[in-house]
Every structure is written in C-alpha cells, then in structure tokens.
Amino acid sequence: MKLLVLNGPNLNMLGIREPDIYGRETYRSLEKKIKTHCKRRKIGVKIFQSNCEGSLVSKIQKAYHKYDGIVLNPGAYTHTSVALLDALKAVGIPAVEVHISDVDAREEFRKISFVRAACLKTISGHGTDGYLEAIDTLDAICRDRKGSL
Numbered sequence: 414m415k416l417l418v419l420n421g422p423n424l425n426m427l428g429i430r431e432p433d434i435y436g437r438e439t440y441r442s443l444e445k446k447i448k449t450h451c452k453r454r455k456i457g458v459k460i461f462q463s464n465c466e467g468s469l470v471s472k473i474q475k476a477y478h479k480y481d482g483i484v485l486n487p488g489a490y491t492h493t494s495v496a497l498l499d500a501l502k503a504v505g506i507p508a509v510e511v512h513i514s515d516v517d518a519r520e521e522f523r524k525i526s527f528v529r530a531a532c533l534k535t536i537s538g539h540g541t542d543g544y545l546e547a548i549d550t551l552d553a554i555c556r557d558r559k560g561s562l
C-alpha cells in the first residue's frame with residue numbers, strides 16, 4: 414500500500430501562518446507525524462508540497478499506477494482549481510480531501526470545493542489529525558478492495 418500526500422500553497426507556512434486558524438504545528442512536524450503514522454501501519458508514503466498548481470497536477474498525473482491512494486489538501490486551489498479536479502479524475506486513484514480548518518464555517522468562498530467531486534471523502538476542521546484520518550480511510554478502502562479480488 415503506497416500513499417501520496419499532497420499539500421498546496423502556503424501549507425509550508427504552517428506554524429507561522431494564522432496560528433489561530435491553523436495552529437502552531439509546523440509543516441516539518443506535520444510531515445513527521447504522517448510518516449510515523451504510516452510506518453506504524455506499514456503504509457508507504459510520499460509527501461509533497463507545492464505553491465504551484467501545475468506542479469500539483471503533474472504529481473497527480475505521475476501517481477498513475479504508482480500509488481494506491483492520494484490524500485490532498487489543495488489549500489486555496491480547493492476553491493479555484495478545475496485542473497486539480499480533472500487530474501484526479503484522469504488518474505482515477507482513490508482520493509480524500511483534507512482541510513485543517515473547518516472550511517464550511519469560514520468565508521462563503523471556502524465552502525466551494527472543485528476537487529470534492531473527485532474525492533471519496535472530505536475531512537475538514539480536525540486540525541492536522543485530519544491527515545491521519547484520511548490515511549486510515551484510504552487504508553481501509555484499499556484493504557477492502559484487495560479482499561474482494
């Protein structure tokens with residue numbers, strides 16, 4: 414089981430950016446938390462962050478036939494990117510959308526998610542633990558799929 418965790422713009426600023434909304438945990442410590450969680454569950458994981466939409470699209474395309482699942486926090490691209498939606502649809506890899514903050518309880522524009530239509534589930538407002546929940550969701554889905562083959 415191999416998972417790709419993708420983070421969009423400004424998530425590298427975790428710990429610095431708006432701590433009242435996103436908390437004080439740094440991006441480095443989020444990476445560590447994800448890796449520790451995956452190691453315990455014997456899940457292979459690759460984590461990637463970019464501030465550029467095209468780089469995220471390319472990562473999703475390259476994931477084709479390489480990864481069993483994608484955990485995606487597209488940051489602000491959540492609310493704007495048809496390209497990310499199309500990339501997820503193109504590869505057809507099971508994906509879970511994650512947001513650290515509760516996007517539905519914030520500004521109106523944050524309630525719109527383009528990628529949601531290509532995701533099995535959205536986890537929003539659970540802080541960085543949401544990434545671990547998304548990993549567990551994909552792990553369970555992949556196990557079920559393998560079991561039914």
Ligand code: DQA
Pocket residue numbers: 422423424486487488489490491511512513514515516523
């Ligand atoms: C975010 C929510 C987005 O609206 C925002 O643009 C982000 C982070 C979150 O994790 O809560 O950059 O995706």
